Amino acid sequence: MARSITFQQAINEALSQEMARDPTVIVMGEDNVGGMGADGEKDAWGGVLGVTKGLYPKYGDRVMDTPISESAFIGAAIGAATAGMRPVAELMFIDFMGVCFDQIFNQAAKFRYMFGGKAKTPVVIRTMVGAGFRAAAQHSQMLYSIFTHIPGLKVVIPATPYDAKGLMIQSIRDNDPVIFCEHKMLYGVQGEVPEEIYTIPFGEANVAREGKNATIVTLGRMLHVALEAATNLAKNNIQCEVIDLRTTSPMDEDTVLESVEKTGRLVVVDEANPRCNIATDVSAIVAQKAFRALKAPIEMVTAPHTPVPFSPDLEDLYIPTAAKIEAAVLKVTGYKG
Amino acid sequence: MSGIFKLTMPKWGLSMTEGRVVSWLVEEGARIEPGMEVCDVETDKIANAIESNLSGTLRRKVAQEGDVVSVSGLLGVVADASVSDAEIDAFVQDFQAAFVPPSAEDESGPVPQKIEVAGRTLRYLKRGEGGVPVLLLHGFGGDLNNWLFNHEALSGTREVYALDLPGHGESSKQIERGDIGELADAVVAFMDAVGIPKAHLVGHSLGGAVAVSVASAEPERVASLTLIASAGLGQEINADYIEGFVAARTRNELKPYLQQLFADSDLVTRQLIDDVLKYKRLDGVDEALRKIADTAFAGGKQASLVRNELAEVPVPILVVWGSADRIIEASHARDLPGNARVQIFPDRGHMVQMEAAAEVNRMLDEFLR
Numbered sequence: 001m002a003r004s005i006t007f008q009q010a011i012n013e014a015l016s017q018e019m020a021r022d023p024t025v026i027v028m029g030e031d032n033v034g035g036m037g038a039d040g041e042k043d044a045w046g047g048v049l050g051v052t053k054g055l056y057p058k059y060g061d062r063v064m065d066t067p068i069s070e071s072a073f074i075g076a077a078i079g080a081a082t083a084g085m086r087p088v089a090e091l092m093f094i095d096f097m098g099v100c101f102d103q104i105f106n107q108a109a110k111f112r113y114m115f116g117g118k119a120k121t122p123v124v125i126r127t128m129v130g131a132g133f134r135a136a137a138q139h140s141q142m143l144y145s146i147f148t149h150i151p152g153l154k155v156v157i158p159a160t161p162y163d164a165k166g167l168m169i170q171s172i173r174d175n176d177p178v179i180f181c182e183h184k185m186l187y188g189v190q191g192e193v194p195e196e197i198y199t200i201p202f203g204e205a206n207v208a209r210e211g212k213n214a215t216i217v218t219l220g221r222m223l224h225v226a227l228e229a230a231t232n233l234a235k236n237n238i239q240c241e242v243i244d245l246r247t248t249s250p251m252d253e254d255t256v257l258e259s260v261e262k263t264g265r266l267v268v269v270d271e272a273n274p275r276c277n278i279a280t281d282v283s284a285i286v287a288q289k290a291f292r293a294l295k296a297p298i299e300m301v302t303a304p305h306t307p308v309p310f311s312p313d314l315e316d317l318y319i320p321t322a323a324k325i326e327a328a329v330l331k332v333t334g335y336k337g
Numbered sequence: 338m339s340g341i342f343k344l345t346m347p348k349w350g351l352s353m354t355e356g357r358v359v360s361w362l363v364e365e366g367a368r369i370e371p372g373m374e375v376c377d378v379e380t381d382k383i384a385n386a387i388e389s390n391l392s393g394t395l396r397r398k399v400a401q402e403g404d405v406v407s408v409s410g411l412l413g414v415v416a417d418a419s420v421s422d423a424e425i426d427a428f429v430q431d432f433q434a435a436f437v438p439p440s441a442e443d444e445s446g447p448v449p450q451k452i453e454v455a456g457r458t459l460r461y462l463k464r465g466e467g468g469v470p471v472l473l474l475h476g477f478g479g480d481l482n483n484w485l486f487n488h489e490a491l492s493g494t495r496e497v498y499a500l501d502l503p504g505h506g507e508s509s510k511q512i513e514r515g516d517i518g519e520l521a522d523a524v525v526a527f528m529d530a531v532g533i534p535k536a537h538l539v540g541h542s543l544g545g546a547v548a549v550s551v552a553s554a555e556p557e558r559v560a561s562l563t564l565i566a567s568a569g570l571g572q573e574i575n576a577d578y579i580e581g582f583v584a585a586r587t588r589n590e591l592k593p594y595l596q597q598l599f600a601d602s603d604l605v606t607r608q609l610i611d612d613v614l615k616y617k618r619l620d621g622v623d624e625a626l627r628k629i630a631d632t633a634f635a636g637g638k639q640a641s642l643v644r645n646e647l648a649e650v651p652v653p654i655l656v657v658w659g660s661a662d663r664i665i666e667a668s669h670a671r672d673l674p675g676n677a678r679v680q681i682f683p684d685r686g687h688m689v690q691m692e693a694a695a696e697v698n699r700m701l702d703e704f705l706r
Contacts, residue, residue: 166618196507197620204587210607254589 003195008051008187010161011126014168015052015088017197019059022086025172027052028064028077029090029126048092049128049187074100074125078108078177081123086172088124094143094181097127108177109152120175124168129157130183130221130271131308131319140308140315142220142272147179148248148281154178154202155249159223161191163246166200173199183221203250207259211239214329215259217282218269219245222320226269229325238333248278256282257290264295265332269325274302296335299328340420341428342391344413346406348446349380350485354439355407356380358400367395369415372699376412382608385486388695391415396425407438449481449507454530457509457523460501461531465492469560470533471705473499474524476542476568476687477634478582478626480506480616483541486694491701498536500527502544504629510621515628517543517569517641521550528558537705539563541690542665543633545570549643552650561653563701566662566687568633569643571669576637578664583626588614600661600686648674655704657697659685678704 005013019025033056034045046053056063066073070091077089091097097104104125111119131140147155154176158164164182171178208223209230218226223244230240241259245251260266266286270279279300286298301320309315346356359377363369374386375395393415400412411432414425449462462481471491475483481499491497501508503523513519524547528536537560540548545567552559568574578597585591588610595610596602616622633640647654654677658667664687670679680700685692 162615194507194615194619196510198615198618199620200618201586207588207607 003193004190005161005193006187007158007161007164007182007189007191008049010165010191010193011051011168011182012053012055013193014165014172016055016058018086018169018172019055019062021197022172023062024084025086025088026062026064026080027055027059027088027090028066028073030066030068030092032056032090033063033065047090049184051126051182051187052090070096071100071103075103075107077123077125078103078121081108081121081177082111082119086122086124088126088172090126092128093139094127094129095138095141097143097146104147104153104177104179105150109150112176113152121177122172122175124171124178124180126180126182128184129181130185131303131315132185132221134310134312134315135184136310137307142270142303144179144181144220144248145272145277145281148251148278149276152176153249154247155181156202156247157181157183157220158246159183159186159220159244161189161193163200163206163244165193166198167202167246169197170199170202174202181220185221189224200246202247203252204246205252205255206244206246207241207255208244209240209242211241212263213239214265214267214333215241215243215256215263216267216269216325216329217243217245217256217259219248219278220271222269222271225320225322226325229322229329232322233326233329238329240329245278245282248281251281253285253289256286260286260290261293264293265329265335266294267299267301267325267328267332269301269320271303271320273305274300275305277302296332299332301325301328340416341425342393342415343411343428343432344375344387344389344391344395344415346378346408346410346412347387348408348489349385350382350482353380353382353408355405355410357405358402358412359384360402361398362386363395365395365398369393369395372695374695382606382612383485383691384604385691385694387412388698389415393417396420396422397429399429409439410436451507452527452530454523455526457503457511459503459509459523459527460507461527462488462499463496464488465494465496468495470496470498470536472524472528472533472536472538473497474502474538474540474544474547475499475505476544476566477579477629478505478613478616479541479544482506482612483688484690487690487698487701490694490698491705493702495705498531498533500524502547504622504625506616510619510625512625512628515625515630515632517546517550517633517643520547521554524548524551525555525558534558535560537561537563539565539701540567541565542687543568543629546633546639546641546643549646549650550641552652553643553646556650556652559650559652561655561705562650563655563657563704565657565690565697566659566665567656567669568639568665569641570656570673571644571665572638572642573666574634574637574639575664576634579630579634579637583623583630585617591617597663598687599692600659600684601692604692644673647677650676653704654678655700656680657689657700658682659687659689659692661685662687662689
């Protein structure tokens with residue numbers, strides 16, 4: 001599989017292949033068809049950054065533009081899912097989820113439970129997450145932790161083009177509501193992706209690098225930063241195991257615990273704000289279930305407890321860096337009790 | 338600089354860009370001959386010994402143990418005693434100054450092709466030119482990369498094709514009946530499509546049974562048969578392996594089964610497991626493997642025994658096995674018809690063409706001449 005495509009193309013290909021395979025798959029969202037206003041089909045832009053580009057000419061009315069009313073179209077997507085469709089709705093930025101929390105938290109997440117397993121809600125909500133895009137405090141947050149907290153939702157955060165395609169196809173086929181978080185800084189990342197259709201199961205972390213001295217658990221864009229840190233540390237013969245969670249609900253505890261039992265040292269890297277995030281969650285699980293294996297206190301590398309700054313210099317300080325991760329790893333490996 | 342030869346990092350498989358020198362197996366000053374194993378190298382996928390293609394004295398270990406060297410990079414220098422140390426220094430210096438590692442995108446070597454054959458897409462990789470072509474047929478759940486240590490070595494003087502059988506690798510996944518005959522028909526159709534009138538067939542495991550089936554149906558199309566840890570020569574097959582391989586969904590589920598393929602289970606790396614999982618997660622693979630397993634290996638019994646057909650096949654036959662094979666026992670190589678030459682490698686497993694690559698390549702090269 002020598003073919004290399006971008007993260008963005010991988011998501012587009014997953015949508016297109018599933019639409020071709022299954023007529024119940026539909027795509028909807030703001031500007032998903034094309035918002036340029038001219039010559040609709042030919043000019044179709046396909047979403048604010050072009051992820052759904054080219055789907056409208058192929059699938060016509062199964063790709064729908066919606067009004068700028070998230071509560072209306074997310075509600076419509078959830079309703080369509082209960083009625084037998086498999087909608088993939090794009091809620092442009094995760095920062096805007098607040099306007100349709102009831103539809104997501106109280107409706108989609110609860111149907112299967114409250115109707116005794118007789119209702120299913122196979123909806124995918126695609127949304128952009130993360131900082132680094134100079135998009136300021138209302139378009140840059142990393143809010144996956146909020147959705148991870150809600151039973152009944154599945155939460156997916158791909159880090160590579162290969163994972164983006166396989167996890168998107170799995171999300172479409174899953175019978176529960178899925179929040180699919182796309183880091184906007186990853187759209188241009190290239191990687192090998194099979195042309196064929198494939199799925200990656202939820203709840204299986206990817207061991208992106210093996211090592212025996214410390215475990216770095218991370219997800220999303222931070223995988224790439226953590227791998228950079230691990231490469232730098234390897235020059236000083238500190239071998240880090242780097243684990244990409246891929247999904248936070250369900251979450252693969254076993255792979256994390258097995259790794260910590262081997263290395264005895266844990267650094268969790270999370271781009272989200274520090275309170276009640278994935279880093280605190282993973283840390284709590286490890287402290288409870290692998291306490292005896294730990295040879296040093298757990299370190300967390302996260303954003304600070306502030307909104308994402310608009311100043312480029314401050315935004316760069318806000319996002320965890322390889323240097324901060326290396327410092328945290330040196331702290332756990334150098335711990336003397 | 339005549340008389341100075343370089344020992345370089347080989348390229349094992351399509352994605353290899355560099356390898357780590359684990360240990361040298363010969364000392365500086367030692368005499369080496371073609372076919373001798375000179376150093377152990379590991380990649381993120383696999384570990385193996387590098388075999389010399391040179392004759393002379395190992396004068397310099399340029400790469401030290403632990404060094405990571407890119408593909409085609411200099412590992413060592415071979416020359417006769419008459420060459421001075423200064424000349425070797427100059428040779429190394431010149432090489433290193435001029436050396437540009439091939440980039441990952443720079444596919445200088447051959448790349449796999451796809452061809453439409455009887456309603457299916459089949460992927461294959463062709464190396465080398467001339468002679469009667471050789472066709473490599475992998476086993477159950479495998480693909481053309483199973484020959485990564487053999488394909489290039491065999492293609493020095495002849496055309497060698499490695500094929501992804503239907504249901505496998507990047508070939509189409511639809512399988513109709515799942516018996517050996519269906520796969521053999523696909524192989525014959527492939528030979529027609531690429532214009533191979535006659536070939537040496539080399540089959541591993543399931544691919545061995547397919548090769549015999551082709552030879553028996555179309556003997557005039559087959560120049561010789563090489564059967565490596567072949568199916569079809571006895572009834573028993575490790576049902577636990579077949580079931581476990583088909584059912585495994587995760588890394589941890591799959592690992593113990595892949596380890597059964599090798600005598601040295603350390604050869605099963607994270608990358609190897611991930612590659613097999615990536616294949617198993619393609620749409621249609623589960624159904625294809627299930628159908629073949631249920632048809633060809635139901636209940637741990639091989640449905641298709643081709644042992645008796647071997648006596649009728651009027652071509653040279655080479656049978657190769659590892660004595661520590663945990664999938665199909667090496668005892669299946671006993672009491673074969675007189676036209677079969679049998680070679681058992683001690684302490685090697687089912688993937689004997691990987692675990693004893695140098696010896697298997699040498700034997701095959703000689704057999705195919």
